[in-house]
Amino acid sequence: MTIKNEYNTTILSSYKIFKEINKLTDIKSLEPILFDEVSRARNNISVPDYVFKNIQEGIFSKSDNFRNMLNNSLSSLASPLYTRNNFIYVQNNKFHIWQDTINKVSPLIIISYFIYKKNLSEEYIEKFQYSSLPSIYNKKLNNILKKNEIIDTHIHLNGTTEADIIWQDILQTPQAFIKDVDEGLLKDEVKEQYLALDMELGTAGISKMIYDTIKIRNDFDAYASHSIRSEIKFLISIFKKINLDKKCSDTMKLWEYILVYNFIYQLLVQQNKQVGFDQFQKITFNNIRENVERASYKERYKQVKSIYGDNVIIEGRFAPKDTPEKMIKLLDNILHNNENIHLIAHFIKAKDKQSSDEINTYRDMPLRLDLDKRSRLLITLMNKTPKYKKHIKAVDGAANELHARAEVFAPSFRFLRQNNIENFTFHGGEDFIDIVSGIRYVYEIAKFLRFRNGDRIGHATALGINPKLWKERIGKGSLYIKQGEYLDNLVFIYHIAKVDKKKIKLISRLKNKIQRLCYKIYNESLDIYLLEQAWLMRKEDPKNVLKWDDGHCEEFYKYPEESINIFTKYHSNQKTIEAYNEKIKIKIDLISNKDILYLQNTIIEKLNKKNIIIETMISSNVRISFYKSYNEHHIKKWLGLTKEKNPPKPILSIATDNPGIFATNMRNELSHLYLLLLKTKMCEEDIFKIINNLLKNNVDYRF
Numbered sequence: 225m226t227i228k229n230e231y232n233t234t235i236l237s238s239y240k241i242f243k244e245i246n247k248l249t250d251i252k253s254l255e256p257i258l259f260d261e262v263s264r265a266r267n268n269i270s271v272p273d274y275v276f277k278n279i280q281e282g283i284f285s286k287s288d289n290f291r292n293m294l295n296n297s298l299s300s301l302a303s304p305l306y307t308r309n310n311f312i313y314v315q316n317n318k319f320h321i322w323q324d325t326i327n328k329v330s331p332l333i334i335i336s337y338f339i340y341k342k343n344l345s346e347e348y349i350e351k352f353q354y355s356s357l358p359s360i361y362n363k364k365l366n367n368i369l370k371k372n373e374i375i376d377t378h379i380h381l382n383g384t385t386e387a388d389i390i391w392q393d394i395l396q397t398p399q400a401f402i403k404d405v406d407e408g409l410l411k412d413e414v415k416e417q418y419l420a421l422d423m424e425l426g427t428a429g430i431s432k433m434i435y436d437t438i439k440i441r442n443d444f445d446a447y448a449s450h451s452i453r454s455e456i457k458f459l460i461s462i463f464k465k466i467n468l469d470k471k472c473s474d475t476m477k478l479w480e481y482i483l484v485y486n487f488i489y490q491l492l493v494q495q496n497k498q499v500g501f502d503q504f505q506k507i508t509f510n511n512i513r514e515n516v517e518r519a520s521y522k523e524r525y526k527q528v529k530s531i532y533g534d535n536v537i538i539e540g541r542f543a544p545k546d547t548p549e550k551m552i553k554l555l556d557n558i559l560h561n562n563e564n565i566h567l568i569a570h571f572i573k574a575k576d577k578q579s580s581d582e583i584n585t586y587r588d589m590p591l592r593l594d595l596d597k598r599s600r601l602l603i604t605l606m607n608k609t610p611k612y613k614k615h616i617k618a619v620d621g622a623a624n625e626l627h628a629r630a631e632v633f634a635p636s637f638r639f640l641r642q643n644n645i646e647n648f649t650f651h652g653g654e655d656f657i658d659i660v661s662g663i664r665y666v667y668e669i670a671k672f673l674r675f676r677n678g679d680r681i682g683h684a685t686a687l688g689i690n691p692k693l694w695k696e697r698i699g700k701g702s703l704y705i706k707q708g709e710y711l712d713n714l715v716f717i718y719h720i721a722k723v724d725k726k727k728i729k730l731i732s733r734l735k736n737k738i739q740r741l742c743y744k745i746y747n748e749s750l751d752i753y754l755l756e757q758a759w760l761m762r763k764e765d766p767k768n769v770l771k772w773d774d775g776h777c778e779e780f781y782k783y784p785e786e787s788i789n790i791f792t793k794y795h796s797n798q799k800t801i802e803a804y805n806e807k808i809k810i811k812i813d814l815i816s817n818k819d820i821l822y823l824q825n826t827i828i829e830k831l832n833k834k835n836i837i838i839e840t841m842i843s844s845n846v847r848i849s850f851y852k853s854y855n856e857h858h859i860k861k862w863l864g865l866t867k868e869k870n871p872p873k874p875i876l877s878i879a880t881d882n883p884g885i886f887a888t889n890m891r892n893e894l895s896h897l898y899l900l901l902l903k904t905k906m907c908e909e910d911i912f913k914i915i916n917n918l919l920k921n922n923v924d925y926r927f
């Protein structure tokens with residue numbers, strides 16, 4: 225984000241300004257707060273103070289009062305917008321800046337200002353019925369999106385609703401919102417999220433803030449109704465009013481309204497400074513979307529078509545419930561008013577809450593039992609109700625991959641496959657402690673969950689991210705990792721590279737390390753082959769291997785006894801589990817960039833051989849992963865557009881993930897891709913070959 229944008233968005237969204245707003249006497253009194261806020265937001269970027277000061281001086285020299293300042297900020301943020309054929313669009317070269325802006329400030333507010341300033345007709349407002357996200361204009365893209373069936377292959381139904389729609393709901397039913405916030409605040413992760421945005425508020429503080437804001441809105445216009453369009457009309461009328469009457473008190477009220485709007489907005493949209501899946505999960509945990517997203521789904525089906533009416537069809541993902549009543553209620557709600565929807569049941573990964581001395585059974589037992597229960601329930605309901613069977617096309621494992629690996633899902637997925645679930649997908653390689661852990665995660669999905677032709681993997685960023693860039697972003701040349709996880713990674717590298725003559729040196733370098741770690745964790749010295757077998761054995765159900773239940777026993781007799789022994793220790797030996805979990809510091813250079821690339825490409829080749837597809841989601845990765853801009857995204861590598869000679873290209877589908885949280889939709893994802901490819905100096909024709917190819921994959925590999 226440019227510093228100027230940082231200033232303008234801060235003026236409209238800072239909690240500190242909100243807190244001090246009643247003490248501000250004149251524009252000069254704002255200067256120190258603003259300087260503080262902006263330099264703090266940019267503290268990881270080394271820019272000398274005078275750069276800030278010059279920009280700040282520029283802002284203040286144009287504004288001698290708060291009204292002018294608000295006008296100038298909004299006008300500057302609206303500058304990427306323009307009109308064409310009665311629609312509002314974003315200029316191509318400003319689309320990335322725009323995307324950064326709308327992570328902090330609601331697009332609805334900026335659009336309203338743009339319509340007010342340009343004095344545009346009602347016709348423009350009418351377009352914003354279900355969404356407030358404008359896009360770039362490209363004739364060909366426009367035609368493709370309208371004429372062809374566009375499948376969104378990876379979209380979580382909860383996480384889809386745009387923040388501007390949720391704001392309307394908060395204004396309409398504040399009591400439900402306060403109740404949900406209150407429940408959200410019981411979670412530590414959510415408290416952290418509020419603090420990260422400098423909101424040291426409890427429920428009472430948020431409640432007061434919302435009711436004060438509703439009062440401001442009512443004082444301006446007691447009859448304003450609740451929809452995107454009516455909010456635009458409401459804001460336009462207020463912009464008119466403050467600039468006509470020029471009453472300072474009205475300006476301050478509008479400013480307060482916008483500030484509250486935007487920091488609720490920031491609780492709903494992934495912020496640029498929030499890196500990693502933990503940060504993303506705080507947004508999904510804070511409950512603020514709950515009230516809208518549990519009520520009705522039909523608006524979301526219209527929202528995904530964007531303001532331009534695209535022909536988007538979704539494969540919506542939902543979390544299977546743990547009782548028949550809850551599951552039926554959820555499914556009937558989702559299927560209401562949508563005959564075309566394909567559904568994917570995403571089971572949720574969860575941390576093993578048992579501490580090592582409590583594991584007197586086996587690892588991840590609570591999650592394993594829960595998955596078993598939900599899978600059985602899902603199958604029972606699908607067998608009983610043809611409607612569910614018709615719509616539910618596949619199964620997925622979602623949420624934080626640092627909490628559970630594919631092995632935990634292996635027995636349930638086997639059960640689901642035996643019970644006629646035909647298609648599978650699984651989130652992985654999206655967020656990782658070590659890049660090798662991420663690459664291994666993807667491999668384990670395919671291997672342990674026995675993925676077949678047409679199955680898919682969500683994200684797999686670990687197979688795409690440039691190793692050099694990853695190491696730079698990790699910084700310091702080292703990282704902390706559980707020594708058991710590290711051993712698993714080394715065994716995995718051995719497993720992949722052992723057959724390759726060019727990798728003999730790498731293997732011999734790893735052997736000593738593997739031996740040492742093996743002794744530290746399992747208290748015995750073992751041949752690497754036996755460790756490898758013990759790791760491969762993790763796809764088996766520990767319940768059977770450890771004889772807690774006598775299921776299909778014959779399956780694991782094929783493993784060597786020593787490996788079964790290691791598997792048993794891994795699952796149930798307290799000392800082993802403690803040693804496994806002990807953190808060690810490792811040098812990230814031990815595995816060279818070349819060797820990481822080798823692992824990435826080898827796994828891509830293996831996926832290609834089986835026709836396993838990677839679902840890629842550019843905005844989601846740019847926000848959650850190590851990237852700072854769209855231009856760094858690995859899709860260029862995957863399409864063979866980097867300097868690397870003849871890299872294997874994975875089979876890709878393209879999707880949105882959580883359109884509400886990343887402020888995007890299919891049109892905007894394709895627009896980002898289009899602009900990214902344009903930067904490589906490709907011609908329009910070649911770019912559309914790629915786009916059409918991806919969209920064809922979305923159709924061809926549809927579940």
Ligand SMILES: [Zn+2]
Binds near residue numbers: 378622651682881
């Ligand atoms: Zn996802």
